[in-house]
Amino acid sequence: MTDPEPAAGLGIGRLAGYHGPVRGLLAICLLLGACALLASGCGEAKTASAAPVATPKPRCAHPAGWQKLANRIKAPVYCPGWLPDPLTSQIDGRWSNGDSVSPDRSYLESFVWQETGAGAAGGELHVVLRGYPGVTRIPTCSTGGADSRNVPCFDGPRGTVTAAGITAKLYSGPNQDMDAWHAVLLWHRNGTMYTLSEHVAPPLTFNKTVSYLKRELASLVLVKPEA
Numbered sequence: 001m002t003d004p005e006p007a008a009g010l011g012i013g014r015l016a017g018y019h020g021p022v023r024g025l026l027a028i029c030l031l032l033g034a035c036a037l038l039a040s041g042c043g044e045a046k047t048a049s050a051a052p053v054a055t056p057k058p059r060c061a062h063p064a065g066w067q068k069l070a071n072r073i074k075a076p077v078y079c080p081g082w083l084p085d086p087l088t089s090q091i092d093g094r095w096s097n098g099d100s101v102s103p104d105r106s107y108l109e110s111f112v113w114q115e116t117g118a119g120a121a122g123g124e125l126h127v128v129l130r131g132y133p134g135v136t137r138i139p140t141c142s143t144g145g146a147d148s149r150n151v152p153c154f155d156g157p158r159g160t161v162t163a164a165g166i167t168a169k170l171y172s173g174p175n176q177d178m179d180a181w182h183a184v185l186l187w188h189r190n191g192t193m194y195t196l197s198e199h200v201a202p203p204l205t206f207n208k209t210v211s212y213l214k215r216e217l218a219s220l221v222l223v224k225p226e227a
Helices: 020-049 063-073 206-219
Strands: 077-080 096-101 107-115 123-132 140-142 150-152 157-163 166-171 182-189 192-199 220-223
Touching (some): 063 077, 063 220, 077 123, 077 192, 157 206, 166 206, 182 206, 206 220
Antiparallel strands (some): 077 220, 096 107, 107 123, 123 192, 140 150, 157 166
């Protein structure tokens, strides 16, 4: 009987010294090994192609106004790259309803959307950002009214929220002034205290408000004053 021709590329030609049945068995083993190597290679390629895409860095949505603010107070400020629709973080823009700097260089930036109506037809989105250069302690606010008293401006600690390398304390209130009825995030950087707050009001529940705050915290971009 004539022996079969060697299979090209698999090294079977080197087995010519073996009897036919032995060579046939070895040829099958080599073929199975080659298939296993091909399958392994495909699996590795598939794993490599499924590698996660890097998350893009946050971007200040409206840098001009925030750069002007940083220059004005001679201290870094945090610009949000995201606010819930339809709000934008444009200082003096359509949704801006507060832009103030105090003599001590502390600042307040406020953005609000309101819609009147019953039930789902009405609602409010209100976000406030503050900074207190050179201050690390929570300031004192007056409650107002006939029985006015001085209380911490932010109160009711409820743990922490972490995003984008910032670990902020969460305060559920009672908070004061423009942050009344808001959930507040508070953190420090280089001897300066910052806050980010959002109104807990329809269409938002408290938990939804906190989820928005975490997304806003993750979007913050530090804007430093120009020399």
